[in-house]
Amino acid sequence: MKFKNWALVATCAIALPLAACGGSDSASTPDSTESSSNGDGGSVFVTGSSTVEPISIKVGELAGTDDGGNIKVTVEGPGTGDGFKKFCAGDGDITGASRPIKEEEAIQCADAGIEYVELAVAIDGLTVATSVNNTAIECLDKAALYALIGPESEGFSSWADANTLAGELGSAYALPDAPLSIFGPGEESGTYDSFVEFAFKSIAGDRGTEVIARADYTASPNDNVIVDGIESADTSLGWVGYAYYRAETDRMKAIAIANDEGVCVLPTDETIADGSYSFSRTLYIYVNKAKAVENPAIGTFVDLYLSAAGVEQVVAAGYVQLEAAKQQSSVDAWTARG
Secondary structure, three states, rough: OOOOHHHHHHHHHHHOOOHHHHOOOOOOOOEEEOOOOOOOOOOOEEEEEOOOOOHHHHHHHHOOOOOOOEEEEEOOOOOOOHHHHOOOOOOEEEEEOOOOOOOOHHHHHHOOOOOOOEEEEEEOOOEEEEOOOOOOOOOOHHHHHHHHHHHOOOOEEEEEHHHHHHHHHHOOOOOOOEEEEEEEEEOHHHHHHHHHHHHHHHHHHHOOOOOOOOOOEOOOOOOHHHHHHHHOOOEEEEEEEEEHOOOOOEEEEEEEEEOOOOOOOOOOHHHHOOOOOOOOOEEEEEEEEEHHHOHHHHHHHHHHHOHHHHHHHHHHHHOOOOHHHHHHHHHHHHHOOO
């Protein structure tokens, strides 16, 4: 099932109005989803990362059942950065994040008097991808990625345009003379932040450049739009969360990432879990502590999120579960929240 259609079906399954449940293939992920519960058990609002959003939707489905607490759960995915802006302004009980909170975001929360608990919930493998029709590219190193997408590559319209810079940086890869169309999330996204840190930070530090992507790529806050873009051009280049790649392998292929020893590693459940895939990252939820005291439904929802049933939803959403010790650390942090 295509991931954007899965997202739409998930919305329908947790009872948006029937008119919103048409199966248009061009439809993007809805702005928010809402559980079918009548809300007798209370309500919870989750904002933040579009990467974490599919997990929260699935846990929300469970929470909306009688066994889950009959909680009305509303989930939206504007992006990690925009989620923290809302959360630290007091709008949202929980925010999902595909990276840890930044210092300036923590200060914003503190200035607003908002205390939170950070809970790791899953592992993602940020996936660099191209069209399934692109047979010229199977693996890239960080030098090639910097030369293609980094701040010094603006204006490059062919993969081959990056060869001189890639060679200067010590890349082992010769890039083809083929059109270069780049698709990825915008700066509001934690997936953007993670990508530029993984791919560019060390090189940018050596060269004295900003840790940013070139300004002239096609950016979207909607992962499904990015997938559409990657599919649309035979020699495309882009990046998405692992779950979006896994659900769309008929439309795009993953590009292996060369590690420091030059070994090409593809994102799989195993390489993401053991860290051998170098673009692996932890996914989080942040919970407003005061709101959790005021609203018991939040506690019930988070308990479910961290339970064995919640871990099953991580896997069902297409991500990799935390190792047992890290999962227990999240449970312990939630229990000790005060």
